[in-house]
Amino acid sequence: MLPPPATLPSMPAPAVTPDWSFEREHWRRGYFRVAGVDEAGRGAWAGPVTVAAVILPGAAAELPFRDSKQLSANERTALATEVRRVALAWAVEHAWPEEIDRLNILGATHAAAHRALARLDPPPQALITDYLRLSTPLPLLWPPRADALSYTVAAASLLAKTERDRLMTELDAEYPGHGFAAHKGYGAPAHRAALERLGVTPLHRRSFAPVARLLVGEAATGT
Template sequence: MASPSVTPDWAYEREHWRRGYFRVAGVDEAGRGAWAGPVTVAAVILPGLAQEYPFRDSKQLSASQREACAQEVRRVALSYAVEHAWPEEIERLNILGATHAAAARALARLDPAPQALITDYLKLRTSLPLSAPPRADALSYTVAAASLLAKTERDHLMLELDLQHPGYGFAGHKGYGAPAHRAALAELGVSPVHRRSYAPIRALLEAPTPLLTLPGPR
């Protein structure tokens, strides 16, 4: 996790601006490590004005701060899109492939279209100029903006899944491997929105069913 003292700037965007690419899309995801629910990818193009925004890596902010900043992203962005890859797609493509697929869908929806990309170490297959530095969500305003949309949109979905699948605690842990999540899985079993290829879920599915022990003769 990035240090809370880190403030994004426009250094990576300026590298593209100097080459004549002014519509630079930031791309980030939320939920890759979760055991349940989708992986969510956001793509955002901000105005190339090199001004300061309150946007930060979503992990540095409280839930209320993330919501306020996400609302501001939607207000100021030239274009933005959010896409989800659900467990079925994750099982079919693996988590990295599903993340790439969701990113491609989000980028295809941007209007105007991007001329260059910055991601948080997500090395997309693209013909566009791409910067993919580590910790870009903490260092780039554009990627921080995408981080905020991905995190808040996914959190909203996990609240809905909590209502649809009560007892698992999705509203609290958002599908990650918290102790409460482990306890709920042990009690309730695997739900339709769990990622069955993930080791803790696969282990539950592959565990032998206990044999019913009948009482012996008296």
């Protein structure tokens, strides 16, 4: 039985709510420790891609966890705290820009996912990912929109998003003027303007086209 839930903010019901359908596919085959895996920051121009892995108790109870993209920052923070409280195991790993530039974004996401899964204790018996086809001997389901459809993947999405946002807010102080606390490294107009004004930082992914184009321009002008 799950412990009693914490006091959580009142949230409007989203158009799609998760359930245990994908988890039940694994449970029927005798795999009860099912890890959900999700990432945040894959499309950003700067900062890490962050991957979380979560194993929830298989109680088949209704949970408040939702896809992090459907929630406000305060809602995500409250629910991420609840995920850490009730999970059997959870882990968060980052792939930083050097690794992203070396492996490409998909390869770096896979690498961070495998590191997160390796830290789970107890270890998972099966996996569900948000359309991430990991190379693994474990039984794997990788449906699209799994973060909106599976409680376990929704829980992972909450940890990945809140941890990455926390990091980018901290890093904003190290690189003043770039606005990382506001846009979190994504391609907002303010981010593009800061790049053109202040240049590329070690947090930027040099293999990403907008950053690469700026570097080419700087090399051409000798700046």
